[in-house]
Amino acid sequence: GENVEQHPSTLSVQEGDSAVIKCTYSDSASNYFPWYKQELGKRPQLIIDIRSNVGEKKDQRIAVTLNKTAKHFSLHITETQPEDSAVYFCAAASYAGKSTFGDGTTLTVKP
Amino acid sequence: GAVVSQHPSRVICKSGTSVKIECRSLDFQATTMFWYRQFPKQSLMLMATSNEGSKATYEQGVEKDKFLINHASLTLSTLTVTSAHPEDSSFYICSARDSGTTHGEQYFGPGTRLTVT
Numbered sequence: 001g002e003n004v005e006q007h008p009s010t011l012s013v014q015e016g017d018s019a020v021i022k023c024t025y026s027d028s029a030s031n032y033f034p035w036y037k038q039e040l041g042k043r044p045q046l047i048i049d050i051r052s053n054v055g056e057k058k059d060q061r062i063a064v065t066l067n068k069t070a071k072h073f074s075l076h077i078t079e080t081q082p083e084d085s086a087v088y089f090c091a092a093a094s095y096a097g098k099s100t101f102g103d104g105t106t107l108t109v110k111p
Numbered sequence: 112g113a114v115v116s117q118h119p120s121r122v123i124c125k126s127g128t129s130v131k132i133e134c135r136s137l138d139f140q141a142t143t144m145f146w147y148r149q150f151p152k153q154s155l156m157l158m159a160t161s162n163e164g165s166k167a168t169y170e171q172g173v174e175k176d177k178f179l180i181n182h183a184s185l186t187l188s189t190l191t192v193t194s195a196h197p198e199d200s201s202f203y204i205c206s207a208r209d210s211g212t213t214h215g216e217q218y219f220g221p222g223t224r225l226t227v228t
Contacts, residue, residue, distance in 0.1 A: 044155070098157055
């Protein structure tokens with residue numbers, strides 16, 4: 001089955017700096033890669049996703065890149081703000097299949 | 112946007128009793144729903160995939176007779192934890208996939224905090 005590895009497990013940055021979280025996956029059949037943000041005690045919220053026919057996608061301060069050859073994808077957050085502090089999960093899935101999640105990255109943005 | 116509700120949000124039950132958790136897609140139809148379990152500071156562990164009108168598909172190591180899943184309609188899936196024990200205490204989250212798209216997005220419910228005493 002699919003295996004997703006996520007790094008780092010914790011990340012602390014100063015407000016205004018950039019944050020990068022990286023994930024690798026094992027199943028070449030995976031073609032959908034969402035990123036979720038989860039605040040303490042709340043549900044995961046989809047923040048951005050990318051499909052295998054695209055190499056990069058950007059939405060305001062958030063961007064995701066995908067390297068299918070190397071089987072890795074990354075989340076980039078620029079101009080970080082304290083409200084960006086949360087746990088971020090990457091996932092890999094096929095369109096009709098289940099998602100496999102990474103172990104999560106706890107991001108702390110210091111004011 | 113797509114909304115998924117989950118009920119109850121929090122439940123405390125005694126060891127040996129059963130607890131039913133409901134997951135509803137409020138503004139879309141979902142032929143597929145997923146049930147996850149999440150321990151503190153850990154990732155989401157998929158327990159089973161719930162398919163409308165058919166039997167659920169359980170992940171390896173998940174006891175299907177203990178975690179009963181029913182997906183009787185396109186907007187409702189239920190998870191029943193039977194004969195609950197303290198080790199079943201956890202945060203249970205469902206998600207639903209919009210049948211009207213092929214994009215694969217999942218929308219999560221708010222979760223249910225189960226405490227077995």
